[in-house]
Amino acid sequence: xxxxxxxxxxxxxxxxxxxxxxxxxxxxxxxxxxxxxxxxxxxxxxxxxxxxxxxxxxxxxxxxxxxxxxxxxxxxxxxxxxxxxxxxxxxxxxxxxxxxxxxxxxxxxxxxxxx
Amino acid sequence: xxxxxxxxxxxxxxxxxxxxxxxxxxxxxxxxxxxxxxxxxxxxxxxxxxxxxxxxxxxxxxxxxxxxxxxxxxxxxxxxxxxxxxxxxxxxxxxxxxxxxxxxxxxxxxxxxxxxxxxxxxxxxxxxxxxxxxxxxxxxxxxxxxxxxxxxxxxxxxxxxxxxxxxxxxxxxxxxxxxxxxxxxxxxxxxxxxxxxxxxxxxxxxxxxxxxxxxxxxxxxxxxxxxxxxxxxxxxxxxxxxxxxxxxxxxxxxxxxxxxxxxxxxxxxxxxxxxxxxxxxxxxxxxxxxxxxxxxxxxxxxxxxxxxxxxxxxxxxxxxxxxxxxxxxxxxxxxxxxxxxxxxxxxxxxxxxxxxxxxxxxxxxxxxxxxxxxxxxxxxxxxxxxxxxxxxxxxxxxxxxxxxxxxxxxxxxxxxxxxxxxxxxxxxxxxxxxxxxxxxxxxxxxxxxxxxxxxxxxxxxxxxxxxxxxxxxxxxxxxxxxxxxxxxxxxxxxxxxxxxxxxxxxxxxxxxxxxxxxxxxxxxxxxxxxxxxxxxxxxxxxxxxxxxxxxxxxxxxxxxxxxxxxxxxxxxxxxxxxxxxxxxxxxxxxxxxxxxxxxxxxxxxxxxxxxxxxxxxxxxxxxxxxxxxxxxxxxxxxxxxxxxxxxxxxxxxxxxxxxxxxxxxxxxxxxxxxxxxxxxxxxxxxxxxxxxxxxxxxxxxxxxxxxxxxxxxxxxxxxxxxxxxxxxxxxxxxxxxxxxxxxxxxxxxxxxxxxxxxxxxxxxxxxxxxxxxxxxxxxxxxxxxxxxxxxxxxxxxxxxxxxxxxxxxxxxxxxxxxxxxxxxxxxxxxxxxxxxxxxxxxxxxxxxxxxxxxx
Ligand code: SRM
Ligand SMILES: Cc1cc2nc3c(=O)[nH]c(=O)nc-3n(C[C@H](O)[C@H](O)[C@H](O)COP(=O)(O)OP(=O)(O)OC[C@H]3O[C@@H](n4cnc5c(N)ncnc54)[C@H](O)[C@@H]3O)c2cc1C
Ligand code: SF4
Ligand code: FES
Numbered sequence: 001x002x003x004x005x006x007x008x009x010x011x012x013x014x015x016x017x018x019x020x021x022x023x024x025x026x027x028x029x030x031x032x033x034x035x036x037x038x039x040x041x042x043x044x045x046x047x048x049x050x051x052x053x054x055x056x057x058x059x060x061x062x063x064x065x066x067x068x069x070x071x072x073x074x075x076x077x078x079x080x081x082x083x084x085x086x087x088x089x090x091x092x093x094x095x096x097x098x099x100x101x102x103x104x105x106x107x108x109x110x111x112x113x114x115x
Numbered sequence: 116x117x118x119x120x121x122x123x124x125x126x127x128x129x130x131x132x133x134x135x136x137x138x139x140x141x142x143x144x145x146x147x148x149x150x151x152x153x154x155x156x157x158x159x160x161x162x163x164x165x166x167x168x169x170x171x172x173x174x175x176x177x178x179x180x181x182x183x184x185x186x187x188x189x190x191x192x193x194x195x196x197x198x199x200x201x202x203x204x205x206x207x208x209x210x211x212x213x214x215x216x217x218x219x220x221x222x223x224x225x226x227x228x229x230x231x232x233x234x235x236x237x238x239x240x241x242x243x244x245x246x247x248x249x250x251x252x253x254x255x256x257x258x259x260x261x262x263x264x265x266x267x268x269x270x271x272x273x274x275x276x277x278x279x280x281x282x283x284x285x286x287x288x289x290x291x292x293x294x295x296x297x298x299x300x301x302x303x304x305x306x307x308x309x310x311x312x313x314x315x316x317x318x319x320x321x322x323x324x325x326x327x328x329x330x331x332x333x334x335x336x337x338x339x340x341x342x343x344x345x346x347x348x349x350x351x352x353x354x355x356x357x358x359x360x361x362x363x364x365x366x367x368x369x370x371x372x373x374x375x376x377x378x379x380x381x382x383x384x385x386x387x388x389x390x391x392x393x394x395x396x397x398x399x400x401x402x403x404x405x406x407x408x409x410x411x412x413x414x415x416x417x418x419x420x421x422x423x424x425x426x427x428x429x430x431x432x433x434x435x436x437x438x439x440x441x442x443x444x445x446x447x448x449x450x451x452x453x454x455x456x457x458x459x460x461x462x463x464x465x466x467x468x469x470x471x472x473x474x475x476x477x478x479x480x481x482x483x484x485x486x487x488x489x490x491x492x493x494x495x496x497x498x499x500x501x502x503x504x505x506x507x508x509x510x511x512x513x514x515x516x517x518x519x520x521x522x523x524x525x526x527x528x529x530x531x532x533x534x535x536x537x538x539x540x541x542x543x544x545x546x547x548x549x550x551x552x553x554x555x556x557x558x559x560x561x562x563x564x565x566x567x568x569x570x571x572x573x574x575x576x577x578x579x580x581x582x583x584x585x586x587x588x589x590x591x592x593x594x595x596x597x598x599x600x601x602x603x604x605x606x607x608x609x610x611x612x613x614x615x616x617x618x619x620x621x622x623x624x625x626x627x628x629x630x631x632x633x634x635x636x637x638x639x640x641x642x643x644x645x646x647x648x649x650x651x652x653x654x655x656x657x658x659x660x661x662x663x664x665x666x667x668x669x670x671x672x673x674x675x676x677x678x679x680x681x682x683x684x685x686x687x688x689x690x691x692x693x694x695x696x697x698x699x700x701x702x703x704x705x706x707x708x709x710x711x712x713x714x715x716x717x718x719x720x721x722x723x724x725x726x727x728x729x730x731x732x733x734x735x736x737x738x739x740x741x742x743x744x745x746x747x748x749x750x751x752x753x754x755x756x757x758x759x760x761x762x763x764x765x766x767x768x769x770x771x772x773x774x775x776x777x778x779x780x781x782x783x784x785x786x787x788x789x790x791x792x793x794x795x796x797x798x799x800x801x802x803x804x805x806x807x808x809x810x811x812x813x814x815x816x817x818x819x820x821x822x823x824x825x826x827x828x829x830x831x832x833x834x835x836x837x838x839x840x841x842x843x844x845x846x847x848x849x850x851x852x853x854x855x856x857x858x859x860x861x862x863x864x865x866x867x868x869x870x871x872x873x874x875x876x877x878x879x880x881x882x883x884x885x886x887x888x889x890x891x892x893x894x895x896x897x898x899x900x901x902x903x904x905x906x907x908x909x910x911x912x913x914x915x916x917x918x919x920x921x922x923x924x925x926x927x928x929x930x931x932x933x934x935x936x937x938x939x940x941x942x943x944x945x946x947x948x949x950x951x952x953x954x955x956x957x958x959x960x961x962x963x964x965x966x967x968x969x970x
Pocket of ligand 4: 544574580
């Protein structure tokens with residue numbers, strides 16, 4: 001209720017996301033890729049892969065590279081840092097990041113503005 | 116300098132390579148080549164019969180003869196040399212001037228002067244044209260005879276067998292390979308050869324060839340007996356082609372051969388002779404390695420002359436050659452080293468023979484027992500490389516040299532030749548003159564696989580005999596340099612794929628998390644997750660999308676479809692063997708029309724439907740399953756298709772049921788997850804319309820059953836498959852494919868196609884054959900059981916997915932909306948859809964509506 005007032009979008013229940021995978025959410029007309037890493041960690045970045053010109057990042061494989069948690073684009077396999085949206089192989093093709101929260105009700109909500 | 120080279124055979128070509136690599140300025144070379152094609156690999160000529168084309172045997176790199184300074188004349192035979200005016204006349208009457216001349220005219224097969232030797236189907240074995248003639252006559256013959264039981268004769272007999280002929284070898288001497296073998300070795304060899312199905316007749320002198328009663332010819336022998344045969348191939352030695360030298364009085368030996376000095380010069384300082392036409396120290400060398408040596412010597416000599424324009428007396432000299440040989444016949448290990456007959460005064464011999472295993476070995480050592488002088492190995496030539504190095508480098512023998520050839524007691528290592536004992540100058544590859552030092556340098560420069568080492572040094576690229584030793588040297592050198600091969604899968608697992616496979620099997624691990632907790636670190640990544648998902652599937656074959664496995668799958672496996680450039684998917688239903696009913700085709704057509712999909716016949720003999728959106732996939736598959744289709748696994752690293760030709764059911768040439776077998780194989784191995792994708796094909800006869808020799812597993816019908824080819828592929832680096840074993844019945848064929856696939860799955864690296872895997876297998880195809888056919892590792896039963904478990908656990912993934920609500924829910928573009936991906940848009944082309952280009956998207960933001968037809 002509180003979240004709604006601040007403009008957060010309720011997208012799904014935590015259980016709707018298989019651990020270590022992503023889903024794509026429609027947030028204010030934009031495609032946002034939301035990832036669940038392990039049981040409760042959540043990340044949200046733009047879904048559009050600027051390298052491939054396709055809206056597919058939510059379908060990538062999640063993993064770690066050194067200390068960074070990343071997703072690999074399913075098209076040409078570039079890695080995007082889930083915390084910063086940086087494209088590791090091609091920083092000029094980085095994507096935006098959204099805030100994402102897990103409510104006490106077990107719902108996943110994405111924040112109003114992209115960072 | 117104007118150089119003319121007569122003959123573009125193996126040795127003549129080597130000379131050209133050496134000269135061109137040195138980039139001399141002002142060198143103009145004219146090459147006269149009598150044959151209709153440029154130099155090819157005569158050493159591997161027999162592979163022409165197992166499918167190698169003339170092009171593949173070619174020795175000339177693409178573009179080689181296009182280099183400036185090189186003038187190649189094909190079909191041009193030199194007929195006269197006028198040394199006084201330094202010119203050559205060709206058969207066409209053309210006149211060519213030279214400053215320096217090299218004769219590299221090789222030799223011709225010797226045909227004994229037997230009456231009737233010029234009858235039809237009396238052939239020789241030297242050129243591609245000779246082989247073509249053999250193939251033509253072979254197709255019209257049942258029985259074939261090879262006259263001559265030497266190295267080449269035996270190779271030729273094997274070729275006759277492979278053509279399906281009943282083969283005989285007729286030898287004048289009392290044993291086979293009389294030059295290289297002693298009596299004991301010759302006897303054992305004869306038994307081995309006879310086991311291959313060749314009948315051997317020794318001590319037979321042929322007196323005449325006349326009309327036969329049961330076959331085309333009858334060969335009458337001096338002892339009154341006779342043999343009937345349809346074709347005869349003479350392989351009774353070679354005669355140097357020295358007629359040009361005779362005509363121009365260059366000096367030839369009593370029994371032929373152009374006399375040369377240590378720089379390979381004839382008596383005319385401007386004329387050299389190299390290869391099999393040359394006579395050095397009273398000897399003709401009928402092997403390619405000494406010829407290559409001569410080519411290098413002439414190249415260096417000419418190079419010195421060009422550079423310094425004065426005599427080149429300190430250039431390298433020819434010093435003779437080692438005539439040790441190892442026979443490269445399939446299934447017969449034979450080697451002869453140095454003084455095989457123990458002719459050196461005072462030499463001692465050690466012999467070992469095992470009649471049951473049919474192994475014979477002999478060592479000849481010096482009077483003081485310290486040096487190896489020679490040896491014979493029949494039935495098992497594993498020690499060839501080691502013994503040869505001991506001989507060539509004069510390495511001191513161990514106190515009890517007999518242990519070098521005695522079978523080792525259980526678990527005891529043989530006294531090997533410590534690689535360290537070899538000097539850097541030791542020649543490891545005699546075909547290409549590569550020393551241990553050069554191999555080590557190549558390793559330092561980054562060649563760390565046998566493939567890379569071959570590319571960098573050429574070692575192992577001719578007869579292949581040196582590969583095991585070269586591999587040992589590579590490994591030792593890497594170790595010495597502290598260059599442990601890092602074959603770790605990725606930063607999360609410090610293991611190779613093979614080791615991980617082993618851990619999963621042995622510890623019976625069924626979950627990625629479990630493996631990561633026990634043997635890895637971090638979260639995993641897009642390298643290790645799909646690899647381990649594939650290993651788990653190869654071992655246990657659980658549903659790839661069940662909760663524990665889903666997050667490991669690559670996008671293609673996760674959605675059981677192939678992602679396309681715009682994020683849409685393609686759908687490929689399985690059509691085993693490429694067979695599909697009209698109703699099946701109609702159903703596919705209706706479904707494609709209903710969802711507005713682009714359809715195309717793939718290179719794998721089935722239909723691909725493109726442009727499906729994520730949310731449409733389950734509906735499309737429900738309809739396909741209802742029409743009787745299953746997943747085609749076009750998305751997986753797994754069996755793709757088994758291509759087939761129509762085979763004996765329809766084709767007038769077919770000898771077996773290719774379609775039926777292809778369908779059975781496809782159904783057996785469908786869904787099998789592997790290190791890389793797998794492709795099969797089955798052809799109904801040798802015309803090979805299914806292109807089985809371009810597949811990981813190729814099956815070609817014969818009159819008697821099936822020939823099994825393995826480790827081929829198309830794609831980026833096409834590779835012909837190689838014959839693993841021939842004339843199999845269907846159950847044996849399947850057993851061998853089971854073993855082959857499971858052995859590959861066990862031991863290959865991630866994303867390693869079977870051809871690359873085979874190239875990296877120590878021991879190559881012979882080793883593979885030992886494991887699969889002769890079961891030397893004792894693994895066969897286990898591999899077959901493992902495969903049967905996978906086969907039994909097969910389920911169509913799509914059937915499972917559409918009927919599993921949690922899985923099905925994932926097929927949705929937005930988790931919080933039913934809308935589709937507005938980034939996917941199509942335009943129409945040739946009556947079907949295709950993804951809009953970026954420019955088209957900008958121009959026409961409205962995509963064409965996808966018409967959903969209602970039936
Ligand atoms: C659809 C098809 C082309 C076609 O329209 O005919 C095709 C399409 C693709 N091929 Fe292929 N290949 C297709 C037949 C072939 C063939 C021909 C054959 O199988 O007889 C070859 C050469 C034979 C071979 O593989 O040995 C072939 C060699 C490759 C290669 C190179 C493999 C190699 O070892 O060099 C790749 C790349 C790879 O796998 O890493 C590849 C990869 C691909 C991928 C998966 C590339 C990708 O990741 O997007 C393409 C997408 C498939 C899809 O459905 O979206 N495709 N591809 C063919 C599907 C066959 C099928 O029914 O399953
Ligand atoms: C089936 C087979 C298997 C073999 N296996 C082995 C093996 O395992 N190991 C090994 O070391 N060796 C092997 N050899 C021997 C090896 O092939 C020869 O030693 C090698 O080819 C010799 O090379 P060369 O250049 O001297 O002669 P060639 O390769 O015969 O080349 C001579 C060329 O000169 C041409 N020529 C001749 N006269 C003229 C002219 N007047 N004008 C123009 N052109 C002319 C000929 O047409 C020919 O093309 C094998 C040979 C055969 C046939
Ligand atoms: S050849 Fe290249 S473009 Fe064509 S289907 Fe295969 S991978 Fe795609
Ligand atoms: S020794 Fe023949 S290839 Fe090396």
